[in-house]
Amino acid sequence: MNLFSFSRFAAVFMKEFVQMRRDRITFGMMIGVPLMQLVLFGYAINSDPKHLPAALVMGENSVFARSIVSAIEQTDYFRLRPAPITEREADWLLKTGEIQFAITIPPHFSDDLVRGRRPALAVEADATDPVATVNAVSALINLDRTALQHDLKGPLAHLAPNPTPFELRIQRRYNEEGISQYNVVPGLIGVVLTMTMIMMTGLAMTRERERGTMENLLAMPVRPLEVMLGKIVPFIFVGYVQVAIILLAAKFLFQVPFEGSLTILSLAAILFIAANLAVGFTFSTLATNQLQAMQLSVFFFLPSLLLSGFMFPFRGMPQWAQWVGETLPLSHFLRIIRGVLLKGNGWVEIWPELWPILLFMLLVSALALLRYRRTLD
Amino acid sequence: MSAATDIPVIAVRGLTKSFEGRKVVSDLDLTVNRGQIYGFLGPNGSGKTTTIRMLCGLLTPDGGSGTCLGYDIRKQAEAIKRQVGYMTQKFGLYEDLTIRENLTFVARVYGLDRVKARVDQALERLGLDERACQLAGKLSGGWKQRLALAACILHEPKLLLLDEPTAGVDPKARRDFWDQIHTLAHEGLTVLVSTHYMDEAERCHEILYIAYGKLLARGTVPAVIAAAHLSAWSVEPIRGDGTEIAALSRQLQQRDGVDMVAPFGAVLHVCGRDEAALDAATRDERIDPRYRWSRVAPSLEDVFIDLMGRSQDNFQ
Numbered sequence: 293m294n295l296f297s298f299s300r301f302a303a304v305f306m307k308e309f310v311q312m313r314r315d316r317i318t319f320g321m322m323i324g325v326p327l328m329q330l331v332l333f334g335y336a337i338n339s340d341p342k343h344l345p346a347a348l349v350m351g352e353n354s355v356f357a358r359s360i361v362s363a364i365e366q367t368d369y370f371r372l373r374p375a376p377i378t379e380r381e382a383d384w385l386l387k388t389g390e391i392q393f394a395i396t397i398p399p400h401f402s403d404d405l406v407r408g409r410r411p412a413l414a415v416e417a418d419a420t421d422p423v424a425t426v427n428a429v430s431a432l433i434n435l436d437r438t439a440l441q442h443d444l445k446g447p448l449a450h451l452a453p454n455p456t457p458f459e460l461r462i463q464r465r466y467n468e469e470g471i472s473q474y475n476v477v478p479g480l481i482g483v484v485l486t487m488t489m490i491m492m493t494g495l496a497m498t499r500e501r502e503r504g505t506m507e508n509l510l511a512m513p514v515r516p517l518e519v520m521l522g523k524i525v526p527f528i529f530v531g532y533v534q535v536a537i538i539l540l541a542a543k544f545l546f547q548v549p550f551e552g553s554l555t556i557l558s559l560a561a562i563l564f565i566a567a568n569l570a571v572g573f574t575f576s577t578l579a580t581n582q583l584q585a586m587q588l589s590v591f592f593f594l595p596s597l598l599l600s601g602f603m604f605p606f607r608g609m610p611q612w613a614q615w616v617g618e619t620l621p622l623s624h625f626l627r628i629i630r631g632v633l634l635k636g637n638g639w640v641e642i643w644p645e646l647w648p649i650l651l652f653m654l655l656v657s658a659l660a661l662l663r664y665r666r667t668l669d
Numbered sequence: 670m671s672a673a674t675d676i677p678v679i680a681v682r683g684l685t686k687s688f689e690g691r692k693v694v695s696d697l698d699l700t701v702n703r704g705q706i707y708g709f710l711g712p713n714g715s716g717k718t719t720t721i722r723m724l725c726g727l728l729t730p731d732g733g734s735g736t737c738l739g740y741d742i743r744k745q746a747e748a749i750k751r752q753v754g755y756m757t758q759k760f761g762l763y764e765d766l767t768i769r770e771n772l773t774f775v776a777r778v779y780g781l782d783r784v785k786a787r788v789d790q791a792l793e794r795l796g797l798d799e800r801a802c803q804l805a806g807k808l809s810g811g812w813k814q815r816l817a818l819a820a821c822i823l824h825e826p827k828l829l830l831l832d833e834p835t836a837g838v839d840p841k842a843r844r845d846f847w848d849q850i851h852t853l854a855h856e857g858l859t860v861l862v863s864t865h866y867m868d869e870a871e872r873c874h875e876i877l878y879i880a881y882g883k884l885l886a887r888g889t890v891p892a893v894i895a896a897a898h899l900s901a902w903s904v905e906p907i908r909g910d911g912t913e914i915a916a917l918s919r920q921l922q923q924r925d926g927v928d929m930v931a932p933f934g935a936v937l938h939v940c941g942r943d944e945a946a947l948d949a950a951t952r953d954e955r956i957d958p959r960y961r962w963s964r965v966a967p968s969l970e971d972v973f974i975d976l977m978g979r980s981q982d983n984f985q
Contacts, residue, residue, distance in 0.1 A: 503763075503764065504757070504759040504760065504761055505761050505762065505763060507727065507757045507759075507761055508755075508757050508761025508762065509761075510727055511725055511726075511727055511750060511753075511755040511757070511761075512750060512775065512778045512779065513747055513750040513751050513778070513779060513780075514778045666746075667726070667727055667728055667729055667746075668722060668727050668728055669728055669729055
């Protein structure tokens, strides 16, 4: 016997090709999915987000204030709300994540400025995602030096040089030191859940089919909803174990703050886990074998990872990609878990992110139940 | 709804099913009475499995109608599932569960009361109690088949549909299995069992022979044999090493009047539908001193092989 026979190798090689060609769906996905993902992610991902939503709290409306606002606008990093808001409103919008920055021009700003008292311009940044804010913040660095260049002329020219005419006070809310773990570790809970929950249930029905137990199951008087719930619920427990492990690690290994309520987080997690399990179950009714189920899982997992705001700032993506991102439960769960852990958010604050997950779950479950075949036809 | 004893357990007419344009079952009429064992025979791909699946609601017929246990096979599949025990051709229980866990699962899916008692009873009945804690995947073919039967009868069905239950099972286990089937039938259960084994067919009260999706013969074994009107000779070589018999077999196959030649060890079976034609065709060989010819009754297998040949002729 020779150690390597070309004909034996060729036999296996040819067989694999023939089998690959037989499984059309798998073959199509191998070719089509990378292309689609290349286009999708290539255009969508941008790690230098611009036009971040910001709001102004105007303590006064003066020439100086307007100059500062226009200087901020010119950096291109901020999309200012047209109408100024109150401090309380700013606080709320930051908490719910509707704005990334709140810029406060205090009352008597011009007055203090002219008298050389160096008033403070406060910029509050939602630093739960430090990556998303870092470039915008650094674009502001020279604002105190340049914003008023044109206004401080003539008799006021002595105010222009050092020290700067006003103080730029940048405050990173919810994550003062801009520690990226504070953002990544809670987000990992969502990522890990998405990956494992979908894969596990993705195999649920295909495994029955491949092992030949499907026919027997169908011959028994068990209803689709019973099968679906029976296969999903055990994994909710598995999901909880994962949540617990990551939360403990977050607290003891990474010292991630835990501002909010554990109950709220747990209940939101159930919903998120259930939504992912429903996706997995739907995949398993669509796929004809376990390989296809795995491919579908990856097909769902990659955009979840890349378009949800976990890997790259959500607001860095073009509008269409943000719409795609909004349909993914992970995008909403990330905002919930970061909000609860870092901002101490409660029901009212997370509700805008909760109902999309609920809706998603109901739609996907309905699809799964429609797809579930009760006969072998 | 209670089916009176004189109402057939299965009564279907014109059952038709196609897959990708190929008719697998065509216009099949079937009546099955209570407490009998029906052997469902036919070549591979003749539509036996498809018919069984349509009867228990796993496949929707393209055409035809009828009842199973008094329920409409098209509209009341759920009710049928509750009263039918269906044993799939391939082992359909969970290999990573033990015998007891499998049976408990099945009992719960059927929503039975006294789950533990029923499972214990089924384990005992089929002699599985000592192995109750073994994983189903570790069992040999014969034990798997017992487990599958135990799972089928757990909910006390009125009809058992068994799809080649004894394929790949040793003779002793097959015999035990058939003893169980007879006991169950004696208790009033109706059994429809598909098989390729002639000895099993002979243990049925009635046989149903289907080929190319059509019912070609039915009745008791002697009736089916008689209806075939086959004549058969058995040819035994007196001396020689068996090469002559192979040559003889090839010669005879060519002749008109000889419909089937099949070797059984050293002995050759020669059959024909027309006795006179068969005798005429074999006249010369019958006086050949190298062979001893004797007239025999045709076996069930002779009849089936002949039926298969005939249906092929009709089909093409």
